[in-house]
Amino acid sequence: MSKRAGCPLRTCRAFERMNRISAATEADIVEEVQGARARRTAFEIVGAGSKRNYGRPISCRDLLDVSSLKGIVAYQPEELIVTVLPGTPVVELEAALAEKGQRLGFDPPDWGPLFGSSPQIGTIAGAISTDACGPARVRYGAVRDQLLGFRAVNGLGEAFKAGGKVVKNVTGFDIPKLVCGAFGTLCILTELTLRVFPKPSRERTFAIRDIGPEEGFALLRKVWASPLEATGLGFCADSVVMRVEGEEGPLAEKVSMLKNLCGHHALESADGEVFRAIGNGDAFLKSSKELWRLSIPPSKAADVVARIGASLWVGDCAGAILWLATNDLQMVREVAGAAGSHATLMKADAAKRAALGVFEAEDPARAQLTRSVKAAFDPLGLFNPGRMWDGV
């Protein structure tokens, strides 16, 4: 397939001059996409718009607002699944789950403030599209592990579904995985079915203060490799922080096992909010430097921290996720590449994001496949053109 998913014809307008189109139903979206096809104009797709500054800058004439498609369609706690409309605020969904003692396993962080937006307004489709995972991912897995099925409108203006509404779901290609972290470049999500997890009634968070990266990350990996099933394994401000969960009796046993694992290090009780701060990137709210988020083999964490030498950094998921503030952009990509990891430029001004790219540059074979996949969903390049790479 050599169809080019290029940038459509009339784009490149300033945001304030954008034409905002609100869609209230899937049928509205089908109609809008068909109109856009006829006109050959692209959309920027937004829910709450809280993460519009994440990804490469795009400028389209039209902005498609899907935030009115919101609400829980079906929630059956005993099935461990919930079906929601895309514009449902994450906080509303989490509150509904919490009422039944359940949670989203990927632990979506609130990145709104990081990108200059209000807190707590982000939508579930926004979290899924940006692969926004928080600290509990270390135990429950990422967005991709929990999106079981969806409905959407593709770039041909057709409504379609993929996946299913059961926890074990393997019929046909697993397209739900593909839309996670695709930044809205493939299709416009109109309904989402997620796996949810029971939330144990208690949790305890502990900190080990004044510990170096080498020793601290080694300790986090030791706990990660134990059967404790920790739901938080972070590193910030010279402290290792660890969270375990369970019912009363089992939790006491986990705490005692955790103490044994940590040997001579003193465990202090800590506030569980520290994990919310790690997930949200709070440490970087006031930083003027560029912000990177690296996904790395956990054993490389201390080495990568040392090589990059950033004064401000935070570790998550036993070292598999590193947040770093530094302006030395080329060096970050070099160190990351050498460590078998990928680096995402989370926060930088639009010109830098456009020039340097937000995601790793792809080698020619991968780039060609990415473009073919894009074209399989959105052959005219109508959706968020250029958000991930040029033409995608």
Place this chain on the structure above:
Amino acid sequence: MARSADIIAALRTLVPDGVVGEQAGLAAFDGDALTAYRQKPLACVLPRSKDEVSAVLAFAAAHNIPIVPRGAGTSLSGGALPRADGILLSLTRMNRILEVDLENRCVVAEPGVTNLAITRAVEAHGFYYAPDPSSQIACTIGGNIAENSGGLHCLKYGLTTNNLLGVEIALAGGERLVVGGKAPGADGLDILGVVAGSEGLLGIVVEATVRILPKPPATRTLLAAFRQVPEAGQCVADIIAAGIVPAAMEFMDKRCIAAVEAHCAPGYPLDAEGVLIIDADGIPAEVDDQIGRIGEIARQNGASVREATSEAERARLWAGRKAAFPAMGRLAPDMLCMDGTIPRGALPQVLTRMSQMAEEYRLGFCNVFHAGDGNLHPLIIFDVMKDDELARAEAFGAAILRLCVEVGGVLTGEHGVGLEKRELMPTMFTEADLAQQQRLKCAFDANGLLNPGKVFPTLSACVEQGHMHVKEGRLPFANLPRF
């Protein structure tokens, strides 16, 4: 190209000592565990390296020859059924474990490594690989990725896709891509996510990096016997609603219990209408807490509950469950094994409807399934020599799968679509849904050379639908437990 002989000769230059071209030799490769279908390939190639795989794919692309990938050939859905005009690409000689990385909790393996070999490589260090399809002693990791295989423990620990960190794939033209790796999360679009479970239609996995888990220090097993089948279904729903995710939760009905007791006497109560075998694993206090609550919920649903008091008894309870398939095979000359998934809450309703259907179709059947995740494996027994029993069995089987979709479920659980269920895909998916999937296929393989004829319905299809046909109780790999 003057076909067969020239193709075989050319392949021999690409993969010396790794090409089977003689009819006698090819008989060993004429199908997989969907035994109703047999077809010899044009040639079977057994590469030993990634480069040889690429060379074969490039050759096939240049000459427009279909490729059917194959691991151990244990597929129950015909995913590895060869084509007369195609090359069968067997990955079983690529069977080395390349790296055990305990620090990063992963294993890097060639595609022909067996599922169990991965656990064997790390168990001395206290780790294991979680997906455990019952054919794990023989099935390969490459095949597991293609089918997104499950097993007894996937409600708690996920399917293959949830335990896969990265792959290197060879695309249709032979070009290779590394996707994912030891770092978590997608490096761009989640290509890894769609390759898993793509049944060999998107690319050939030539290397895989999989996650290993710390072995749980404690496991306890309960046997709950029910007087009514719907009570067992309700019990499953109540356990999940109580916030417990058991490591395994398996159901067998009365007919199955009788068959298994006659076969290997695991000690199930013969007067029960159904039993649940439930495992809890984790740290000891958590396992004790969960087993206590599970037992209570089962009793509230009218069950009599027994716990395995020794490792030997635990093994015996599970041996009975794993023997369900061969045990049923003794009751009738022929059997169809279905595979579908339903929302767990629909279990009581579906079990009742299936009993009614059995009367309508005048056939014996039994139910075994992974109750935790609603993955049904109904076994329909019949005698192909009698009247229209085969036709009725097929109709019954298709009706069961339509029922799965009707109650909100899906056509497969863990056997894949393959050849077996492709005609039923429109039951679940609209034309637009299927067209989207096929466009994705085209993005990877524009000429349709990778495993053509599988997964998607075609106009020329003439296959039986939605079942595995077992003749005279003879199974391929008869010594392997099933599901």
